[in-house]
Amino acid sequence: QSEFESLAFVDGLTGLHNRRWLDQAFRRQVERGQRDGKPLAVLMLDIDRFKLFNDTHGHLAGDRALRAVAMTLNENIRPGDLLARFGGEEFALLLPDTALEPALSIAERLRRAVANQTSHHMAGLPAMSISIGEAQLRVGDTFEPLLERADDALYAAKTAGRDCVRWA
Ligand code: C2E
Numbered sequence: 515q516s517e518f519e520s521l522a523f524v525d526g527l528t529g530l531h532n533r534r535w536l537d538q539a540f541r542r543q544v545e546r547g548q549r550d551g552k553p554l555a556v557l558m559l560d561i562d563r564f565k566l567f568n569d570t571h572g573h574l575a576g577d578r579a580l581r582a583v584a585m586t587l588n589e590n591i592r593p594g595d596l597l598a599r600f601g602g603e604e605f606a607l608l609l610p611d612t613a614l615e616p617a618l619s620i621a622e623r624l625r626r627a628v629a630n631q632t633s634h635h636m637a638g639l640p641a642m643s644i645s646i647g648e649a650q651l652r653v654g655d656t657f658e659p660l661l662e663r664a665d666d667a668l669y670a671a672k673t674a675g676r677d678c679v680r681w682a
């Protein structure tokens with residue numbers, strides 16, 4: 515793969531994989547999960563009150579916050595886990611071979627890591643928090659409904675007061 519091709523799959527701001535990469539990589543994992551009949555978890559993660567943070571501290575601080583959260587998430591997962599920036603202040607994580615219970619404890623670990631570690635990456639800015647929605651692959655599932663359920667669960671986490679984990 516040429517450097518140009520691989521850069522097309524990287525988010526310039528955070529250095530994470532981008533949406534275009536996610537579409538391909540997640541689809542492949544979903545197909546594999548269906549074939550193998552193994553569990554698979556998708557997490558949607560969204561920074562809480564990001565717009566307010568941007569309006570209060572400015573867009574450069576907002577960029578730093580996005581990078582700090584991306585770095586924190588990336589440091590707290592395994593190399594085989596698939597993390598990408600989904601867009602805006604939202605990230606997506608696919609955990610191959612992972613059932614509900616471990617997926618929820620991973621989500622909780624990530625939530626806590628962001629609450630505790632991001633300010634350390636941001637030199638004096640207030641700590642960020644994230645809300646997380648989790649969904650499990652179901653028989654006959656495809657990429658879109660799986661992500662939609664994770665996104666619905668994320669919405670439930672927001673409605674429940676943010677800085678928490680919910681599942682579909
Ligand atoms: P890694 O596999 O890339 O994991 C990065 C970080 O994700 C870990 O940093 C930890 O914060 C989190 N993490 C990953 N898997 C788990 C888990 O099952 N439970 C919990 N509570 N956290 C997890 P950490 O702990 O500093 O480890 C750094 C590296 O050391 C890991 O990188 C891995 O390569 C290795 N490692 C640490 N503990 C173990 C272990 O029990 N078994 C194996 N095979 N490797 C380990």
Ligand code: C2E
Binds near residue numbers: 594617619620
């Ligand atoms: P745990 O932290 O309670 O994790 C339980 C199981 O959840 C793990 O079983 C693994 O199947 C899954 N899991 C947890 N974190 C991650 C993750 O970041 N990515 C993925 N893909 N899966 C994850 P496993 O592998 O048998 O590990 C058993 C225990 O060993 C873990 O219990 C933890 O206490 C320790 N451990 C394993 N690897 C690491 C590591 O890299 N860092 C740390 N700190 N602990 C680890």
